[in-house]
Amino acid sequence: MEIDAVSLTAVTKSFGAVRAVDGLTLAIPRGQTVALLGPNGAGKSTTIGMLLGLIPPDSGKTAIFGIDPGQAVRQGLAGAMPQEGGLIPRVTIRELLTFIAGTYRAPLPLEQVLALALMTGLEDRRVDKLSGGQAQRVRFAMALVGDPDLIVLDEPTAALDVEARREFWNGMRTLTGRGKTVLFSTHYLDEADEQADRVVVIDRGHVVADGTSAEIKKIVALTTVSVTAVGEVAWLGDLPGVSRLEVRGDRVHLRSADPDATVMALAQAGAVRNLEVTPADLEDAFVALTAKETV
Amino acid sequence: MFGYIRLELLRTIRDGGFIIFGIASPVVMYLVLSNLALAPGDRHTGAIVTMVSMAAYGALGGAFNNGSGIAEDRAAGWLRQLRLTPLAPAQVVTGKVITGVLGVVPSIAAVLLTGVLVNHVTLSPWQWLSIVGLLWAGTIPFSLLGLGNGYALTGQTAGMANIAAFLGLSIVGGLWVPTAGFPGWLRAIAEWTPSNSYAALSWDVASGTAPGARAVVILCGWLVVFGLWALYAYRRAGRTA
Ligand SMILES: Nc1ncnc2c1ncn2[C@@H]1O[C@H](COP(=O)(O)OP(=O)(O)OP(=O)(O)O)[C@@H](O)[C@H]1O
Ligand SMILES: [Mg+2]
Numbered sequence: 001m002e003i004d005a006v007s008l009t010a011v012t013k014s015f016g017a018v019r020a021v022d023g024l025t026l027a028i029p030r031g032q033t034v035a036l037l038g039p040n041g042a043g044k045s046t047t048i049g050m051l052l053g054l055i056p057p058d059s060g061k062t063a064i065f066g067i068d069p070g071q072a073v074r075q076g077l078a079g080a081m082p083q084e085g086g087l088i089p090r091v092t093i094r095e096l097l098t099f100i101a102g103t104y105r106a107p108l109p110l111e112q113v114l115a116l117a118l119m120t121g122l123e124d125r126r127v128d129k130l131s132g133g134q135a136q137r138v139r140f141a142m143a144l145v146g147d148p149d150l151i152v153l154d155e156p157t158a159a160l161d162v163e164a165r166r167e168f169w170n171g172m173r174t175l176t177g178r179g180k181t182v183l184f185s186t187h188y189l190d191e192a193d194e195q196a197d198r199v200v201v202i203d204r205g206h207v208v209a210d211g212t213s214a215e216i217k218k219i220v221a222l223t224t225v226s227v228t229a230v231g232e233v234a235w236l237g238d239l240p241g242v243s244r245l246e247v248r249g250d251r252v253h254l255r256s257a258d259p260d261a262t263v264m265a266l267a268q269a270g271a272v273r274n275l276e277v278t279p280a281d282l283e284d285a286f287v288a289l290t291a292k293e294t295v
Numbered sequence: 296m297f298g299y300i301r302l303e304l305l306r307t308i309r310d311g312g313f314i315i316f317g318i319a320s321p322v323v324m325y326l327v328l329s330n331l332a333l334a335p336g337d338r339h340t341g342a343i344v345t346m347v348s349m350a351a352y353g354a355l356g357g358a359f360n361n362g363s364g365i366a367e368d369r370a371a372g373w374l375r376q377l378r379l380t381p382l383a384p385a386q387v388v389t390g391k392v393i394t395g396v397l398g399v400v401p402s403i404a405a406v407l408l409t410g411v412l413v414n415h416v417t418l419s420p421w422q423w424l425s426i427v428g429l430l431w432a433g434t435i436p437f438s439l440l441g442l443g444n445g446y447a448l449t450g451q452t453a454g455m456a457n458i459a460a461f462l463g464l465s466i467v468g469g470l471w472v473p474t475a476g477f478p479g480w481l482r483a484i485a486e487w488t489p490s491n492s493y494a495a496l497s498w499d500v501a502s503g504t505a506p507g508a509r510a511v512v513i514l515c516g517w518l519v520v521f522g523l524w525a526l527y528a529y530r531r532a533g534r535t536a
């Protein structure tokens with residue numbers, strides 16, 4: 001069996017009374033691109049910090065390519081971009097990246113990194129005189145420059161505009177095309193949906209869902225079947241696949257895990273009037289997943 | 296680690312605080328003090344004594360400024376970024392200490408050169424060598440104190456603590472005004488300060504005598520104290536970085 005790029009086993013971390021990460025287990029095989037999706041305070045950054053050996057877990061085991069994370073970083077196997085910070089004043093982009101590259105055994109050529117991070121032509125600018133989006137790209141470049149096999153990015157596109165975000169992911173695909181393993185956290189649901197092979201949803205330090213974005217949508221069964229109906233409608237809630245019924249005016253919205261069966265049953269009952277089937281988008285799935293335990 | 300030292304030195308020479316406290320202020324003060332003949336003795340002796348004082352003052356400025364840099368680096372997330380590179384934490388600390396040690400060279404050189412070129416100070420070659428060596432090596436305790444503060448305190452507080460320590464030690468240690476003019480109680484304190492012992496080594500050499508054993512012992516004592524402080528602060532910061 002091939003060794004996983006990332007392996008977290010029952011890791012737990014508390015800050016005082018706050019359980020930031022609570023018995024989280026996650027294994028990422030080589031070459032996968034995984035999105036860590038979760039609301040503010042879900043424990044994404046803490047998980048990433050433990051994975052990289054920056055935060056010691058209270059309990060549980062962490063490994064990168066089967067070895068201790070600190071050791072893996074020391075060997076240049078992992079590169080990372082923390083959620084914030086990491087830039088210093090009074091140096092140029094070129095000086096900074098040349099230094100970081102020099103700490104690795106086999107770094108990427110500077111021109112290639114600049115191209116991947118969309119910074120060609122900016123290399124002689126001072127790091128402290130960049131816009132938020134440009135600074136973000138420098139931080140991204142620092143994660144890439146050593147050409148590590150595992151790239152960990154904590155909210156990599158947070159400060160980027162729509163155009164820059166698209167270009168960013170084009171650059172990332174160049175890397176994943178070369179077999180790199182990528183773990184990134186995000187609040188952008190479309191981003192997880194489009195860019196990741198696999199989406200891991202976390203909330204309050206737990207993994208609440210794990211799969212392809214299609215699988216996650218299925219787990220939460222958020223396809224909505226709506227019809228116009230008047231009078232007694234409670235029986236619609238008992239149709240096959242239906243997990244919830246909601247009445248808004250003369251419209252009845254049925255949340256269904258098996259929309260085909262639900263529509264079929266509606267047809268047999270002769271209740272198909274202005275039928276509308278709305279597939280779940282990941283955003284709904286996400287909200288549903290992370291709201292589930294609050295009630 | 297060589298690359299790290301190079302990068303840090305680049306940042307140091309582009310740092311306004313370093314230029315002001317480490318180079319401009321000691322050179323200007325040296326010119327003013329030596330030409331006002333505020334130092335005791337004849338003009339030439341005064342120029343030598345003040346030269347040593349101001350070189351020591353500038354070197355202290357550089358050493359403390361380097362320590363404040365650590366607090367800024369920590370606040371900026373730079374130390375965490377370094378932990379995400381193959382550099383070992385020990386290499387980073389060593390690199391920072393070496394940067395501090397190298398960073399005081401321009402301060403010492405600027406004042407000594409001003410002494411030679413402007414005030415026509417003449418000393419024997421071995422005196423020059425010893426003074427440069429003593430002024431240089433003697434900054435290590437102050438570098439450690441500065442780094443300790445940089446690790447123990449957050450951004451601005453560390454900067455202020457280091458400037459306070461720098462000015463306080465410079466003044467009480469008799470670098471600005473010779474302790475001969477101090478009231479008795481202050482002179483008693485001055486004789487126990489690391490800054491006074493540090494400069495005294497070179498004052499002795501400049502006046503043609505061997506450095507006093509007392510100053511050596513006191514400075515080494517402070518070296519141990521500040522070294523322990525830096526070690527403690529570094530360990531503590533490591534747990535929260
Ligand atoms: N150093 C710390 N000290 C105290 N509490 C912390 C610390 N770091 C994180 N926490 C708490 O742990 C929980 C998880 O935080 P974490 O930063 O991992 O969340 P996140 O998923 O990255 O959130 P965001 O999307 O806002 O970045 C939060 O409740 C946070 O307040
Ligand atoms: Mg976060």
